[in-house]
Amino acid sequence: MKQLKSLLFSAAVIILAFSCGQKQETVPMDQHSIIPIPVSVVPAAGSFTLDGKTAIVLQADPAQVQLIGEYLKSSISALTGLNLNIAQEDRDNAIVLALDASASDKEEGYRLAIMDKKVLISAPQPAGLFYGIQSLQQLIPAHGGKIPGVNNQFSLPQGSIEDYPEYGYRGMMLDVARHFFSVEDVKKLIDQIAVYKINHLHLHLSDDQGWRIEIKSWPLLTTIGGANEVGGGKGGYYTQDDYTEIVRYAQSRFITIVPEIDMPGHTNSALNAYGILNPGITVPEATAVPVDRKALGVDEEDPDATPYHTGIEVGFSTLDTDSPVTYKFIDDVIREISELTPGPYFHIGGDESHVTAMEDYIPFIEKAQEIVTKYGKKTLGWDEVAHAKLLPTSVAQYWAKAENAIMAIDQGSKVLISPAVKAYLDMQYDSTTHLGLHWAAYIELDEAYNWDPTELEAEIRREHILGVEAPLWTETITTMSDIEYMTFPRLAAIAEIAWSPKTARNWEDFSRRIAWHGQRWEAQGKNFYRSPKVEW
Numbered sequence: 173m174k175q176l177k178s179l180l181f182s183a184a185v186i187i188l189a190f191s192c193g194q195k196q197e198t199v200p201m202d203q204h205s206i207i208p209i210p211v212s213v214v215p216a217a218g219s220f221t222l223d224g225k226t227a228i229v230l231q232a233d234p235a236q237v238q239l240i241g242e243y244l245k246s247s248i249s250a251l252t253g254l255n256l257n258i259a260q261e262d263r264d265n266a267i268v269l270a271l272d273a274s275a276s277d278k279e280e281g282y283r284l285a286i287m288d289k290k291v292l293i294s295a296p297q298p299a300g301l302f303y304g305i306q307s308l309q310q311l312i313p314a315h316g317g318k319i320p321g322v323n324n325q326f327s328l329p330q331g332s333i334e335d336y337p338e339y340g341y342r343g344m345m346l347d348v349a350r351h352f353f354s355v356e357d358v359k360k361l362i363d364q365i366a367v368y369k370i371n372h373l374h375l376h377l378s379d380d381q382g383w384r385i386e387i388k389s390w391p392l393l394t395t396i397g398g399a400n401e402v403g404g405g406k407g408g409y410y411t412q413d414d415y416t417e418i419v420r421y422a423q424s425r426f427i428t429i430v431p432e433i434d435m436p437g438h439t440n441s442a443l444n445a446y447g448i449l450n451p452g453i454t455v456p457e458a459t460a461v462p463v464d465r466k467a468l469g470v471d472e473e474d475p476d477a478t479p480y481h482t483g484i485e486v487g488f489s490t491l492d493t494d495s496p497v498t499y500k501f502i503d504d505v506i507r508e509i510s511e512l513t514p515g516p517y518f519h520i521g522g523d524e525s526h527v528t529a530m531e532d533y534i535p536f537i538e539k540a541q542e543i544v545t546k547y548g549k550k551t552l553g554w555d556e557v558a559h560a561k562l563l564p565t566s567v568a569q570y571w572a573k574a575e576n577a578i579m580a581i582d583q584g585s586k587v588l589i590s591p592a593v594k595a596y597l598d599m600q601y602d603s604t605t606h607l608g609l610h611w612a613a614y615i616e617l618d619e620a621y622n623w624d625p626t627e628l629e630a631e632i633r634r635e636h637i638l639g640v641e642a643p644l645w646t647e648t649i650t651t652m653s654d655i656e657y658m659t660f661p662r663l664a665a666i667a668e669i670a671w672s673p674k675t676a677r678n679w680e681d682f683s684r685r686i687a688w689h690g691q692r693w694e695a696q697g698k699n700f701y702r703s704p705k706v707e708w
Contacts, residue, residue, distance in 0.1 A: 282304035344361075346376065352398075442491070443489065588638050
């Protein structure tokens with residue numbers, strides 16, 4: 173009986189402590205779970221209490237930071253249920269967003285200081301404030317859904333963070349050509365990757381199976397070319413208004429959209445629509461499906477147009493590289509998309525064009541570069557483009573052959589690092605993974621993490637590298653849930669390689685931190701891969 177009374181008394185004390193607003197135990201800042209790991213973390217004693225009376229204070233021109241403040245308000249609400257006010261006047265119990273040129277000598281750098289009465293995020297540019305917010309959110313002991321705060325109070329550790337990225341280009345690629353994904357799915361992905369300070373989303377907008385963006389001067393590209401996908405599904409496409417909305421939404425998350433129109437290979441969806449572009453290719457018989465043009469509202473037959481390709485074989489298609497009509501087509505496509513794209517890059521593909529003779533491929537790539545330049549963009553291309561003469565502003569994306577990347581470097585071009593054996597998110601985790609392929613490798617989480625762009629080849633040095641990108645091809649990916657499963661947790665690993673200094677990265681520490689992110693993903697309903705390499 174005495175023991176029972178003691179237990180009841182202890183329980184009563186605990187309930188009283190919670191009801192009186194006792195703060196939860198605070199994890200010291202040097203035991204944080206921030207991904208990507210910051211450049212510098214200095215812990216301090218004590219904590220800051222985030223509660224319903226905390227304000228978000230904007231110490232800058234509202235035109236520059238108002239949307240960032242509203243993003244922070246919305247994010248904290250989703251994590252904690254708190255509805256914070258946004259103010260202009262400095263005060264205690266506040267999260268202060270300040271534009272300050274002295275905060276960092278890096279364009280995307282930021283400083284985060286958590287004190288007992290205030291949190292200060294300062295940066296020379298708005299992008300730095302946004303990245304500081306991502307780190308702050310990962311210090312809040314809440315995951316959304318069930319609110320773990322005591323009396324809606326959340327204890328953040330005191331200390332300071334100084335941080336900036338290793339590489340200026342930190343990207344993910346989404347293939348919307350093999351399978352189509354809606355505007356809402358793309359916006360959801362943008363929100364998810366922004367958390368990890370990814371700042372480029374490369375959209376693979378055309379391939380043999382489907383054409384995914386409206387070109388007003390060539391309308392059948394979407395009417396016909398957009399009405400197919402792997403497996404013979406109905407496909408889909410983005411209107412120019414849809415694409416503009418994706419670009420706008422990405423900009424609000426400090427992400428640059430990089431459009432890709434693959435050429436001269438991977439072009440069967442264009443040849444479905446316009447036979448005049450077809451030099452006489454043959455679609456693999458087992459995956460060829462006739463195009464019912466009348467069912468799509470097209471009265472004119474086109475005997476030179478190709479059938480649909482519903483499989484995943486590559487390398488059989490090419491544009492007619494000798495035809496002036498081809499270059500009129502390319503000019504129109506690049507012009508219309510460039511007008512909708514504020515970012516600096518236009519990706520021309522250039523990979524796996526196996527039926528294009530090299531003597532035709534080289535002048536084609538050089539002409540495509542000229543057109544991209546004419547419309548004010550810089551050319552990106554898969555590493556095969558290095559066989560052509562590259563412009564100094566062009567970038568080769570190293571995915572397959574190091575010798576191609578080195579040829580680009582020898583011409584004075586930068587390289588974007590995306591080795592299929594390390595960074596391809598569509599590769600299976602292991603032989604039991606129900607999605608993905610494994611032609612390049614099985615890529616478990618530790619394999620996605622334990623490499624560095626400067627250690628792939630001796631001839632590819634830090635000064636040659638523009639950044640790092642993780643592509644997700646979608647031959648086997650059909651839903652947003654599939655995207656999440658193949659992307660997370662591996663994208664977090666790639667993001668840390670792209671952002672954090674090599675000396676700060678450590679697999680054992682990353683595996684501890686990613687487990688905390690798994691708790692947040694689970695609370696948010698995200699379908700992620702629970703790697704056996706991590707104690708989730």
